[in-house]
Amino acid sequence: MGKCEQCIIRQLNALKTLTKEELIRVSHCKTVKTIKKGEVLFNEGEYINGIFCIKSGICKVSKMSENGREQIVNLVKRGDLLGERSLISEEAANLKATAVNEMEICFIPKHEILRDLNENNSFSMSFLKEMAMSLKTNNNTVVEMAQKSVKQRLAHTLLNLAEEFGLDENGALSIHLSREDIANIIGTATETTIRLLSEFKKKDLISLKNKDIFIQNKEELRQISEGI
Amino acid sequence: MGKCEQCIIRQLNALKTLTKEELIRVSHCKTVKTIKKGEVLFNEGEYINGIFCIKSGICKVSKMSENGREQIVNLVKRGDLLGERSLISEEAANLKATAVNEMEICFIPKHEILRDLNENNSFSMSFLKEMAMSLKTNNNTVVEMAQKSVKQRLAHTLLNLAEEFGLDENGALSIHLSREDIANIIGTATETTIRLLSEFKKKDLISLKNKDIFIQNKEELRQISEGI
DNA sequence: CGATTGCTTGACCCCCATCAATCCTCGTGG
DNA sequence: CCACGAGGATTGATGGGGGTCAAGCAATCG
Numbered sequence: 001m002g003k004c005e006q007c008i009i010r011q012l013n014a015l016k017t018l019t020k021e022e023l024i025r026v027s028h029c030k031t032v033k034t035i036k037k038g039e040v041l042f043n044e045g046e047y048i049n050g051i052f053c054i055k056s057g058i059c060k061v062s063k064m065s066e067n068g069r070e071q072i073v074n075l076v077k078r079g080d081l082l083g084e085r086s087l088i089s090e091e092a093a094n095l096k097a098t099a100v101n102e103m104e105i106c107f108i109p110k111h112e113i114l115r116d117l118n119e120n121n122s123f124s125m126s127f128l129k130e131m132a133m134s135l136k137t138n139n140n141t142v143v144e145m146a147q148k149s150v151k152q153r154l155a156h157t158l159l160n161l162a163e164e165f166g167l168d169e170n171g172a173l174s175i176h177l178s179r180e181d182i183a184n185i186i187g188t189a190t191e192t193t194i195r196l197l198s199e200f201k202k203k204d205l206i207s208l209k210n211k212d213i214f215i216q217n218k219e220e221l222r223q224i225s226e227g228i
Numbered sequence: 229m230g231k232c233e234q235c236i237i238r239q240l241n242a243l244k245t246l247t248k249e250e251l252i253r254v255s256h257c258k259t260v261k262t263i264k265k266g267e268v269l270f271n272e273g274e275y276i277n278g279i280f281c282i283k284s285g286i287c288k289v290s291k292m293s294e295n296g297r298e299q300i301v302n303l304v305k306r307g308d309l310l311g312e313r314s315l316i317s318e319e320a321a322n323l324k325a326t327a328v329n330e331m332e333i334c335f336i337p338k339h340e341i342l343r344d345l346n347e348n349n350s351f352s353m354s355f356l357k358e359m360a361m362s363l364k365t366n367n368n369t370v371v372e373m374a375q376k377s378v379k380q381r382l383a384h385t386l387l388n389l390a391e392e393f394g395l396d397e398n399g400a401l402s403i404h405l406s407r408e409d410i411a412n413i414i415g416t417a418t419e420t421t422i423r424l425l426s427e428f429k430k431k432d433l434i435s436l437k438n439k440d441i442f443i444q445n446k447e448e449l450r451q452i453s454e455g456i
Numbered sequence: 457c458g459a460t461t462g463c464t465t466g467a468c469c470c471c472c473a474t475c476a477a478t479c480c481t482c483g484t485g486g
Numbered sequence: 487c488c489a490c491g492a493g494g495a496t497t498g499a500t501g502g503g504g505g506t507c508a509a510g511c512a513a514t515c516g
Contacts (some may be wrong), residue, residue, distance in 0.1 A: 406462070406463090407462075407463065407464095408462080408463095418462090418463085419463095419464080419465085422463065422464060422465085423464085423465085426464080426465090
């Protein structure tokens, strides 16, 4: 079992502010898990009783709308924490987390995190900063959803995926999502997403080769996303 | 100048966890302001350098989309804090705050809050909980915006306004918003909002008498908002 | 009492949800 | 090794929701 004190991942999130002793305690009570693609980490309404620290892989965080459609509200990757919100509120999870590809995660039980939050002030400040950041992104997403057309949102999403998850050696988006997942990020029907993707392709803004998406004209996509 | 130690408002938010000495310090550095209807507390991009504690009145928190339309992301009322997010991130404000009616507010400078956050752990925990709560509401708003029709959102908004701000002595919504403001909450055109309001009126779900809105059939509005 | 601002209604049309059919791709078992 | 089935991707047709422009009306204010 790996030692948290020596783990590089913790440098990427609020856990970096834990002291050596705290990290050793975390090491002793954490559990490491491998999650297969498509597996559910937790569901809406479940009590998670801890937080997840993502070592590798990507996971989609979503919520079922009353209309019966899934809305993806976040994509979580290496270095991110997951489940912080529910832990702080001491409530059941409001969201569902599903692995997009194979993941390696550490699970840290609630009592340990709460203890550290109470004792270590730079840890709780660090936590606060992360939540403040999410809050900002979320506010911006609300505006995006409420005010922009589906086409604008798709353009924005493609640029975002490229920026957040990078490109592979061939220049394709390295994150691999189904059309349905993309549609569920944007908040539209799968067919509409497909139609718009092929429209973008026709205009040489992107190209599509066996399941890979290549961004060809970043600048014009940006303009579309901003409604210019 | 009022003393924070004796102020009832602080019981309504995270400030309730401050110690007596901390409150006295806050008292000495805070400023009280009266804000007239329509006045702007702060604008996108401004540095606020502190937080606002709302003593009375209501304020809309909004953001301009690139399309040039205003989206209201929150309504803040008596007892709420405002500006926490920017304070924590130490960034310029991402949002704009405008008084919906006459307001009385206290402004507490950043240095005092940061000091208390660093020294008083139950204060920072309390702060964390409030942010976690906002994060949850915000996630739900994203889903609402992305997945529900304008009609559903209007029904939901009307019920929400009734619940959050209550009814006046006659049973009308006590919060008073222009059609445009309602449209900017829902994320639609003013005309569409008006048309839907009159549709609701025809079906006796609401009634409209000189600028007042009365909810007549809560149950059916709820069903509409959930898409039943 | 004009004038500015907000409210309301009409007409038009495009965006996008929905249903349906076909095609493609890939893993599985015979 | 191939046939087959299942799930994802794609394209077509269709209709309604809602954005937009325009004009008229009500209300509020200096």
